[in-house]
Amino acid sequence: MKILMIGNHLGVQSGVQRYVQNLLLHMDLTRYHVDLFVGQCPPDQASSASALEAAGVHIFPVPDHKKDRIRALRQHLRTHKDYDIIHYHTASKIGALVCVMMRALCPRAKIIVHSHIVYPPLTLTWRAAHGVYQLAADYFLGCGVAAGRFVFGDHIDHKPNFAVACNAVDQGRFYPDPAARAATRAKYGITETDRLAGFVGRLNHQKNPLFLLEIFAALAAADPAWKLLLVGGGEMEEEMRAAIDRHGITDRVIFAGVQSDVPAYMNAFDLFLLPSNFEGSPVTLVEAQGCGVPCLASTNVPNDGAVTDLVHFLPLDAPLSQWVATAQEIAGYGPHADHWAELAAAGYELHTAAARMEQLYDQLGGRA
DSSP states (O other): OEEEEEEEEOSSSOHHHHHHHHHHHTSOTTSOEEEEEEEOOOGGGHHHHHHHHHTTOEEEEEOSSHHHHHHHHHHHHHHOOOOSEEEEEEOSSHHHHHHHHHHHHOTTSEEEEEEOOOOSOOOHHHHHHHHHHHHHOSEEEESSHHHHHHHHOTTGGGSTTEEEOOOOBOTTTSSOOHHHHHHHHHHTTOOTTSEEEEEESOOSGGGOHHHHHHHHHHHHHHOTTEEEEEEOOOTTHHHHHHHHHHHTOGGGEEEEESOSOHHHHHHHOSEEEEOOSOOSSOHHHHHHHHTTOOEEEETTSOGGGOOSTTEEEEOTTSOHHHHHHHHHHHOOOSSOOOOHHHHHHTTOBHHHHHHHHHHHHHHHHTOO
């Protein structure tokens, strides 16, 4: 069976791309020919592409600019019309028109569209896109029900050709690890008496990093033992550094940059902060729970991935004092407890999720 998977970029920065990479690496790729159509991998994250290629995935790097990417996809499909499945990871209105193009160029392929985002407000153009998606595609996936409804329409979850594909993570990597916790904290001079808040992800508007700094500044003012470790990079990094100077917390905040060993950093945290402006169902929230780390997120984060009692939500307009009080109340100091029984039962174990995706491919591709 020949499958084309279309994403944005390879690398560890994006939760969506980590999900795509992990899913492919846990599938039985001897049963499928998989072509991956994605933006080029940053040089410092080349291991992501190498691992996939070693597993047998054929990578087609494409331009970063959206118009150039669509043009490249059109050219690719004109010369590769023999796909059985096209799995399109999308979060945009223009993606509906891309589906129409794919349907015209590859009429025999079954098209799966996969939503990973909720990006309010829901405009008239989004509502128009709902209808186009439903006409052009064969099957619909969402990282959660909210993500499915936002991209494909309010009642998509009542249709037989929709399913939730959990942003599953690898239990063999994301688990409570006291040795990794101690080593990562020692690397940055963080003692066991220090309190460590953490963040993993892109430093961009979606993640609301300036408000994250406001929360942390208030938390540090209430308790000098707190420090903040930021894992990732992005276009708002310089703006964040300026805000850190204004808040007077330069000696409390550590920029770790992009890191491939995310589990070691998650384990180091006493608290995971995610005050996002919008999300789909963030992979990092599941990763944090896998490592047993208490999480404090905004109510703009859908609760699909809040599988355990580790996750707590507050509205972005709640007083800073409430964010501080909640953070102090839920933070987990010392060794973290294992919550994998709950995560696995809810479908968030990666091997199970990969097997379910194989079943869907087989069903749509005529193998079932």
